[in-house]
Amino acid sequence: MSDLISIIVPCYNEEPSLPYFYEEVCKVFSSMEQKYGVNFELLFVNDGSRDQTLSVIKRYAGSDPRVKYISFSRNFGKEGAIIAGLTHARGDYVAMMDADLQDPPSLLDEMYTAIKEEDYDCVGTRRVDRKGEPPIRSFFARCFYKLINQISKTEIVDGARDFRLMTRQMTDAILDMPEYNRFSKGIFGWVGFRTKWLEYENVERVAGDTKWSFWKLFLYSLDGIIAFSTxxxxxxxxxxxxxxxxxxxxxxxxxxxxxxxxxxxxxxxxxxxxxxxxxxxxxxxxxxxxxxxxxxxxxxxxxxxxxxxxxxx
Incomplete structure (x- = not known):
C-alpha cells in the first residue's frame, strides 16, 4: 500500500502567498508521486484570517481532492494551528510548512528519502543564516537560542524551522502532550526520536508581510523559556x-x-x-x-x- 504524506499548512492572512505556494507544492507532489508512488494530503489550517484566505483554500479544495481544510472560529495562533493539523492529519508521514515559501517544498523529496532509507524518525530544517532579517532581530534570536540551551535540558537547535517531516510514531508522541501553553520547537526536541537536520540559506517571503513582530517573538521566547526550564x-x-x-x-x-x-x-x-x-x-x-x-x-x-x-x- 502506498504511503500517505500529510502536509500541514497554518495560514493567517496568506491570500497573496497561496497561489504561489499551491503551484509550487503541486509540482513537488507530481514529481514524488511518479518517483515513489506516494499519495498526498494537503491540510490547510485557516487561523482566523481576515482576508480571503479561506475562500482561496475552498476553491482549491473544490477542484483537488487532496486539499483539506480546517477553519477556526477566531485567531488562536500558530501553535493552535499546528496541533489542529497534527490531530486531523491521516498520513503515515506528517510534514509542516509555511505558506509563504520560506520553507522550500523541494526539500520534501530529500526528507522522505532520509526517513525511508536512512532510518530517521524526523527530518527537520534549519537556516544557516538570517539574510533579510533586521540585525537587531537576528541578534536577539541568537541570544535566545544560546540562553535556552544553557538553562534547559531540552536541546533546541539554533535556526530550526517548524518545517519538518515526521513518522506517524513521532506525531502520535507529540499528540500525547495535551498542553495548553505550547512551544512546538521545544516539544519536538523533548519527545526525542532520531532527527536529521537539513541546512539551507534563508528564503524571503514570496508575498505578503510577516505576522511576527519583534514583540510577538519576544513573548513567544518567554513562553519557550517558561515551558522548558525552571x-x-x-x-x-x-x-x-x-x-x-x-x-x-x-x-x-x-x-x-x-x-x-x-x-x-x-x-x-x-x-x-x-x-x-x-x-x-x-x-x-x-x-x-x-x-x-x-x-x-x-x-x-x-x-x-x-x-x-x-x-x-
Whole structure:
C-alpha cells in the first residue's frame, strides 16, 4: 500500500502567498508521486484570517481532492494551528510548512528519502543564516537560542524551522502532550526520536508581510523559556543570597568607617537607594513567579487550544 504524506499548512492572512505556494507544492507532489508512488494530503489550517484566505483554500479544495481544510472560529495562533493539523492529519508521514515559501517544498523529496532509507524518525530544517532579517532581530534570536540551551535540558537547535517531516510514531508522541501553553520547537526536541537536520540559506517571503513582530517573538521566547526550564525560578534565591552578601559587606564598611575614622553615616539618600534596589529585586522575583503561576492557571482551566468553525476533513 502506498504511503500517505500529510502536509500541514497554518495560514493567517496568506491570500497573496497561496497561489504561489499551491503551484509550487503541486509540482513537488507530481514529481514524488511518479518517483515513489506516494499519495498526498494537503491540510490547510485557516487561523482566523481576515482576508480571503479561506475562500482561496475552498476553491482549491473544490477542484483537488487532496486539499483539506480546517477553519477556526477566531485567531488562536500558530501553535493552535499546528496541533489542529497534527490531530486531523491521516498520513503515515506528517510534514509542516509555511505558506509563504520560506520553507522550500523541494526539500520534501530529500526528507522522505532520509526517513525511508536512512532510518530517521524526523527530518527537520534549519537556516544557516538570517539574510533579510533586521540585525537587531537576528541578534536577539541568537541570544535566545544560546540562553535556552544553557538553562534547559531540552536541546533546541539554533535556526530550526517548524518545517519538518515526521513518522506517524513521532506525531502520535507529540499528540500525547495535551498542553495548553505550547512551544512546538521545544516539544519536538523533548519527545526525542532520531532527527536529521537539513541546512539551507534563508528564503524571503514570496508575498505578503510577516505576522511576527519583534514583540510577538519576544513573548513567544518567554513562553519557550517558561515551558522548558525552571531555572528562572531559582533567580529569586540567587538574588536573595547576593543581596544578603552585599548588605553584610556594606554594614561592615559602615561600622568600620564610623568607629575607626568617625565618618558619619549618610541618611536619606543611602536609605532611598537601598529601598528602591531591594524593592526592584522583589518585584522582579515576584514577576517571575507570576509568569509560572499564570501558565499553571491556564493549564488547570483546560480550555481547548482551538475551536473549529468549519472543515471538510
Amino acid at each position: 531555572a528562572p525560578l531559582s533567580i529569586a534565591s540567587v538574588l536573595g543570597i547576593i543581596c544578603l552578601f552585599i548588605s553584610v559587606v556594606i554594614i561592615l564598611i559602615i561600622i568600620a568607617k564610623t568607629l575607626i575614622w568617625g565618618d558619619p553615616v549618610a541618611g536619606y539618600p543611602s536609605m532611598m537607594c537601598v529601598i528602591f534596589f531591594l524593592g526592584g529585586l522583589q518585584l522582579f522575583s515576584i514577576g517571575i513567579l507570576g509568569q509560572y503561576l499564570a501558565k499553571t492557571y491556564l493549564e488547570t482551566k483546560r480550555r481547548p487550544v482551538y475551536i473549529i468553525k468549519e472543515t471538510n476533513c
